[in-house]
Amino acid sequence: MTCEISLTYAQIIEAVKEWVNLNLQHAGSTDWVSVAATIALVCLTALLAYYTKILAVEARKTREQQTEPNVIVTANHDANRPTIILLVIKNIGNGLAQNVKFEMSQPLSVAFGFGGDTDEKSRPIERGPLITGIPSLGPGESRVLFWGQPGGLSKAIGSDVITITCRYECAGKGMPPSVSSIDIESFMGTVADESFELRAVKALESIAHKISPS
Numbered sequence: 298m299t300c301e302i303s304l305t306y307a308q309i310i311e312a313v314k315e316w317v318n319l320n321l322q323h324a325g326s327t328d329w330v331s332v333a334a335t336i337a338l339v340c341l342t343a344l345l346a347y348y349t350k351i352l353a354v355e356a357r358k359t360r361e362q363q364t365e366p367n368v369i370v371t372a373n374h375d376a377n378r379p380t381i382i383l384l385v386i387k388n389i390g391n392g393l394a395q396n397v398k399f400e401m402s403q404p405l406s407v408a409f410g411f412g413g414d415t416d417e418k419s420r421p422i423e424r425g426p427l428i429t430g431i432p433s434l435g436p437g438e439s440r441v442l443f444w445g446q447p448g449g450l451s452k453a454i455g456s457d458v459i460t461i462t463c464r465y466e467c468a469g470k471g472m473p474p475s476v477s478s479i480d481i482e483s484f485m486g487t488v489a490d491e492s493f494e495l496r497a498v499k500a501l502e503s504i505a506h507k508i509s510p511s
Contacts, residue, residue: 366394368434368463370427370477372444372484380411380446382484386426387439394465394472397431402460408449419445419453427461434465450481 367390375381384405388394405427408419422428426440434440444450458480465472 364392365472366390366392366434366436366465366467368394368397368465368475370399370461370463370479372479372481374484382444382447382450382481384427384442384444384479385439386431386434386442388434388436391436392467393436394434394467395432395469397426397434397463397465399427399430400462400464401427403454403457405444405459406453407443408445408453410446410449410452417449419449447481447484451485454481456480456482 366388368386368388371385371387373383373385375383386397405422406419407422408417410417422442425442427442431440445453458478461477461479463475463477465474
């Protein structure tokens with residue numbers, strides 16, 4: 298276990314001053330060189346102790362950050378259904394996130410349709426983790442939700458950027474909130490090809506259909 302220095306810089310300086318005064322009172326004229334060298338050594342030791350304390354504090358902060366959760370929300374293409382946009386809640390940190398809650402800059406809706414002139418109506422999201430929260434979310438764990446298709450979503454929210462604030466705890470302690478931003482405008486005109494796995498499955502299904510007895 299690392300032993301951290303608890304003395305403050307002011308306490309170290311005060312201790313050095315007391316030591317110097319004590320030695321000066323008892324030093325003779327022939328001892329000045331030795332006293333000066335010792336004082337310099339003590340000052341350097343005090344300075345080293347001060348910076349050692351700083352490094353220890355920074356190391357502790359780094360260790361804490363490496364074991365803390367970090368919950369974010371992103372919008373992604375579905376790899377197996379390229380026209381579908383998913384909302385992904387994920388803990389990308391290394392700690393367990395507890396009592397996860399979400400605050401959105403505007404209500405979210407599910408909307409389908411390929412073009413902006415679609416007749417499909419959007420449906421408000423009234424249930425699920427974004428509404429009710431998540432009791433706990435381990436490192437690397439996620440929740441994946443349908444958001445819809447670009448045309449319908451574009452009609453529903455236009456070019457708006459929706460901000461989602463995630464609030465959560467770790468070991469019973471409140472963590473700094475994380476803020477994510479999602480939109481649909483950045484998906485317009487992008488390539489969403491089917492994955493290799495999906496194309497392979499479709500090819501096999503096509504072959505099976507052709508060779509199956511009528």
